Amino acid sequence: MSAAEPLLRVEDLRVEFPTEDGVVHAVDGITYEVHRGRTLGIVGESGSGKTVSSLTTLGLTRGQGARVSGRIMFEGRNLVELSERELRGIRGNEIAMVFQDPLSSLHPFFKVGAQLIEAVLAHQSVSKSKARERAIELLGLVGIPDPARRVDEFPHEFSGGMRQRAMIAMALANEPKVLIADEPTTALDVTVQAQILALMERLQKELGMAIVIITHDLGVVAELADDIAVMYAGRIVETSSAELLFSQPQHPYTWGLLKSIPTLDGSRDEALVPISGSPPSLIKPPSGCHFHPRCPYAQPDHARIDPQLEPVAGEPSHHVACLLEGDVRRRLWGELRAGRLPAEALASVGLPAQEQA
Amino acid sequence: MSTLVEVRDLVKHFPITRGIVIQRKVGAVQAVDGVSFDIEQGETLGIVGETGCGKSTTARLIMRLLAPSSGSIRFEGQDITDLKGARLKAVRREMQMIFQDPYSSLNPRKTIGSIIGEPFVIHGLEQGKGERRKAVQALMETVGLNPEHYNRYPHEFSGGQRQRIGVARALALKPKLLIADEPVSALDVSIQAQVLNLLRDLQREFGLTVVFIAHDLSVVRHMCDRVAVMYLGKIVEIGPGDALYSFPRHPYTGALLSAVPVVDPSRHGVARKLLSGDVPSPANPPSACRFHTRCPKAQERCSIDEPLLEEQDSGTRVACHYPLTREEIPPIGVRSSG
Numbered sequence: 107m108s109a110a111e112p113l114l115r116v117e118d119l120r121v122e123f124p125t126e127d128g129v130v131h132a133v134d135g136i137t138y139e140v141h142r143g144r145t146l147g148i149v150g151e152s153g154s155g156k157t158v159s160s161l162t163t164l165g166l167t168r169g170q171g172a173r174v175s176g177r178i179m180f181e182g183r184n185l186v187e188l189s190e191r192e193l194r195g196i197r198g199n200e201i202a203m204v205f206q207d208p209l210s211s212l213h214p215f216f217k218v219g220a221q222l223i224e225a226v227l228a229h230q231s232v233s234k235s236k237a238r239e240r241a242i243e244l245l246g247l248v249g250i251p252d253p254a255r256r257v258d259e260f261p262h263e264f265s266g267g268m269r270q271r272a273m274i275a276m277a278l279a280n281e282p283k284v285l286i287a288d289e290p291t292t293a294l295d296v297t298v299q300a301q302i303l304a305l306m307e308r309l310q311k312e313l314g315m316a317i318v319i320i321t322h323d324l325g326v327v328a329e330l331a332d333d334i335a336v337m338y339a340g341r342i343v344e345t346s347s348a349e350l351l352f353s354q355p356q357h358p359y360t361w362g363l364l365k366s367i368p369t370l371d372g373s374r375d376e377a378l379v380p381i382s383g384s385p386p387s388l389i390k391p392p393s394g395c396h397f398h399p400r401c402p403y404a405q406p407d408h409a410r411i412d413p414q415l416e417p418v419a420g421e422p423s424h425h426v427a428c429l430l431e432g433d434v435r436r437r438l439w440g441e442l443r444a445g446r447l448p449a450e451a452l453a454s455v456g457l458p459a460q461e462q463a
Numbered sequence: 464m465s466t467l468v469e470v471r472d473l474v475k476h477f478p479i480t481r482g483i484v485i486q487r488k489v490g491a492v493q494a495v496d497g498v499s500f501d502i503e504q505g506e507t508l509g510i511v512g513e514t515g516c517g518k519s520t521t522a523r524l525i526m527r528l529l530a531p532s533s534g535s536i537r538f539e540g541q542d543i544t545d546l547k548g549a550r551l552k553a554v555r556r557e558m559q560m561i562f563q564d565p566y567s568s569l570n571p572r573k574t575i576g577s578i579i580g581e582p583f584v585i586h587g588l589e590q591g592k593g594e595r596r597k598a599v600q601a602l603m604e605t606v607g608l609n610p611e612h613y614n615r616y617p618h619e620f621s622g623g624q625r626q627r628i629g630v631a632r633a634l635a636l637k638p639k640l641l642i643a644d645e646p647v648s649a650l651d652v653s654i655q656a657q658v659l660n661l662l663r664d665l666q667r668e669f670g671l672t673v674v675f676i677a678h679d680l681s682v683v684r685h686m687c688d689r690v691a692v693m694y695l696g697k698i699v700e701i702g703p704g705d706a707l708y709s710f711p712r713h714p715y716t717g718a719l720l721s722a723v724p725v726v727d728p729s730r731h732g733v734a735r736k737l738l739s740g741d742v743p744s745p746a747n748p749p750s751a752c753r754f755h756t757r758c759p760k761a762q763e764r765c766s767i768d769e770p771l772l773e774e775q776d777s778g779t780r781v782a783c784h785y786p787l788t789r790e791e792i793p794p795i796g797v798r799s800s801g
Contacts, residue, residue: 151651251740265741266514295513295678297738300722304737322652325724352727366656368685370708370723377663378685380656384621 112139113316114163114201114284119176121155121162128389132158134340135176137415140284145310145317147331147348149324149363153385155340156320160286162186164203165193180284199229202277206289208269212261218245218272219257225279244275249305267298271305278309286318291326303329324363328352333423336360339386339396342415346424356418356426356435358401361442376445395429402448403430403438403457467640467672468502468525473534475520479746492746494520496696497534499772502640507666507673509687509704511680511719513742517696518676522642525674526558527551539639556586559633563645565625569617575628576613579603582635602631606661623654630661634669641666642674647682659686680723684708692716695745695753698772702779710777712786714758752783760785 121133133155140146150156161167163178163185178185180201185193205211213221222241223234230237238257245253248271261269270290277285287306291299307330310317319330327334328348335345336357344357355361362381383400386392395413398404413427428435434455441451476491495517502508510518523529525536527543535544543554559582562568569578580589580599589595600610606627617625626646633641643662647655663686666673677683683690684704691701692713700713711717718738738757743749749756755765764784772780 151653267741295742296680296722297513297718298741299724300737301739303724323724324652324726328726329724363652364726366653367726368659368681369726370681370684370720372685374685374704378656378660380660381653382657384623384654385651 110141113142113180114140114318115177115179116159116163117177117179119159119162119178120174121158121167122173124171124173125389130388131340131391132172132388133162134391136335136337136340136342138335138342138345140316140318142283142316143310143314144332145319145330147327147334148318148320148337149322149327149334150337151322151385153339153388154337155388156337157288159337160203160288160318160320163286164197164201165190166197195229198225198277198282199280200282201284201286202280202282204270204273204277204285204287204290206292208266208273208293209261211273212269214261217258217260218264219259222257222272222276222279225276229280240279241275244279245272247278247309248272248275249301250275266294267301270294270298270302274302274305274309278313281313282315284316284318286320288320289322290319292321292323299326306330324367336363339391340388341396341427343397343428344424344426345415346418346421350421350424354418354421354424354436355439356424356432357397357428358403358430358438359397361439362400365442379442379447395427403452405429405457465504466501467504467539469535469537470501470521470525471499471535471537473498473521473524473536474532475517475524475529476532490746493696493748494745495524495531496748498693498696498698500691500698500701502672502674504639505670505672506689507675507687509683509690510674510676510693511678511683511690512693513678513719515695515742515745516693517745518693519644521693522560522644522674522676525640526560526642527555552586556636557638558640558642559636559638561626561629561633561641561643561646564649565622565629566617566649568629569625571617574614574616575603575608575620578617578628579631579635582632586636588636598635599631602635605634605665606631607657621654622650623657626650626658627661630658630665634665637669638671640672640674642676644676645678646675648677648679655682662686680708680719692719695742695748697753697782699754699783700779700781701772706778710779710789710792712775712777712779712781713754713783714760714785714787715754717787717792718759760787760791 116136116138118135118137119133120135123130123132136159148156158167162174174186219241222244223237226237226240242253242257245256250256250268250271264272291302321327331348334348334351335342338359344360355364365379366381368378381400386396392399394409394411398408408429411429413429415425415427418424418426419432437455438451441454473495474497475495476493478488479490479492480486481489498521512518524531531544535542538554546554576599579602580595583589583595589598600613603610608624608627647658650658675683675686687704690704690707691698694715700707700716711720740757743756750766751769752765755761770782770784772782774780775786
């Protein structure tokens with residue numbers, strides 16, 4: 107990791123939504139950094155707070171009565187404290203976002219070109235014809251064939267992959283320093299997904315921006331991300347470089363994710379090892395380690411003690427929030443990687459098995 | 464092994480009409496266009512392909528939820544293509560479906576006891592009230608639901624549990640054929656594995672024949688004995704999963720496999736074969752080989768002369784004039800161990 111100042115630094119961010127049933131702790135104190143020219147992957151399941159944290163970065167949770175605390179530092183300014191007006195100067199200009207569903211993110215009544223021109227004019231004082239030229243240039247940049255003609259088409263005339271390209275073009279309109287992509291390929295077929303991922307990689311090389319990619323797909327982050335943060339129930343439970351996360355994962359939740367996806371080259375007879383139970387309620391998250399009710403290796407005191415993100419011994423850029431001893435974790439993963447089940451791994455390191463909730 | 468389902472030259476064209484009062488047919492979406500395959504007793508057949516390739520339509524045709532435009536479907540030797548009324552109902556008992564969306568496929572106003580018990584009502588089985596309840600609770604136990612939740616409503620369950628309800632309903636009549644249309648694509652990663660394991664266990668336990676439709680190639684490889692790859696309403700390659708995944712012969716199969724992101728950053732930057740462009744419209748598909756517009760190996764012949772499914776020495780049947788050779792296999796599954 108570069109020692110340079112991070113472009114975007116999120117510090118102890120908390121986002122809470124008061125509802126009739128109680129306060130939803132969507133994001134529960136997360137800290138991460140995004141560096142120039144690098145890609146951060148945020149991985150987690152639905153309800154882990156990954157989308158809320160990035161929406162908050164752009165102030166997009168303000169209208170929903172969210173209570174936000176912590177700091178989001180971007181170029182010396184704390185985005186949490188900015189006024190809506192100041193934030194509008196940054197949103198879509200210096201920090202841009204690509205959303206999951208390209209069909210509902212484009213306005214069906216307006217031509218794709220008109221929407222791109224609007225994005226350009228919102229932040230640049232150029233003439234309309236200049237903005238149109240820029241729109242055509244952007245569509246060409248993201249690989250849409252015949253952009254001069256396509257610019258005058260409506261979103262429904264575009265295929266799913268082309269719409270997502272148009273969304274990326276719109277996000278790039280003002281050459282942002284940070285691009286946040288929230289599940290950019292989830293709605294797309296694999297062949298189109300591969301095209302979009304290759305496009306994002308190429309654009310990052312050409313334009314040198316930082317990318318935050320939010321996804322539930324470990325394959326996608328393995329392709330694209332330099333650094334990865336794994337989120338569970340509103341917290342980051344593990345963060346490291348992509349290589350280390352896949353070769354030496356430290357958190358039982360990360361192990362669970364890795365062991366529960368079938369691979370193209372694994373043995374077919376090997377049963378998948380699902381994570382038992384289901385994600386917890388964010389209104390009343392479990393005490394202690396949020397993962398303990400689903401963790402096969404949890405010990406009695408894990409329900410009381412709150413684990414903090416701490417560096418892994420010998421790997422300064424690798425942090426994990428787990429109450430197990432580092433040595434025990436290493437042995438457990440060694441057993442799991444050799445294809446043993448959690449219960450067998452637990453027995454071989456000599457820990458007592460716990461009742462699962 | 465005997466053949467459970469025989470599909471021959473199955474065609475489904477959806478008409479495109481113009482006009483409000485007098486409707487003229489101006490074209491047709493060729494959703495499924497001449498598909499033939501067999502499903503053996505007890506096997507899992509996977510159908511993969513991109514959105515709009517006709518995989519769901521094929522499933523619905525087998526179930527007779529749609530009437531085919533032409534072609535025939537035989538179930539246990541009996542031609543079911545034109546069955547109606549009571550005889551169709553009798554056949555439908557033998558085949559059941561699990562749907563993609565566990566939220567919209569369960570009636571929110573019914574308790575899960577009555578949802579799972581509905582097949583019994585329709586077919587007049589397990590008439591006594593206590594009997595039916597017992598049968599439903601046994602099913603709930605089989606799929607890993609708590610039988611005490613008999614009187615709860617669907618909204619009280621998580622996505623994975625709802626999918627289990629769907630599985631229990633499908634198993635109620637002890638069908639011979641189970642068609643699962645994208646059964647896990649709406650679920651979270653950690654829950655997906657639970658449902659996949661359940662389906663595999665149930666298949667072994669009940670000796671079910673399963674048609675497994677998915678766009679996720681790793682999931683299909685894990686679940687299926689044989690795999691059919693569809694492109695624009697046609698099967699382009701079909702064969703045993705091992706052969707198809709280790710040595711894909713159709714350029715489209717190769718491209719699909721190459722596009723799957725691999726959970727291994729050390730392979731980051733391995734050149735993959737990207738297909739350019741999008742799938743053409745099924746209302747106006749390309750001539751002859753439908754893949755020739757995007758195929759890296761296409762020659763002049765491919766746009767004139769339609770390739771038929773032919774047996775290859777590598778074990779799969781492929782519809783291609785110029786199948787991939789060993790040297791051309793895209794880099795998949797070549798991870799070094801350790």
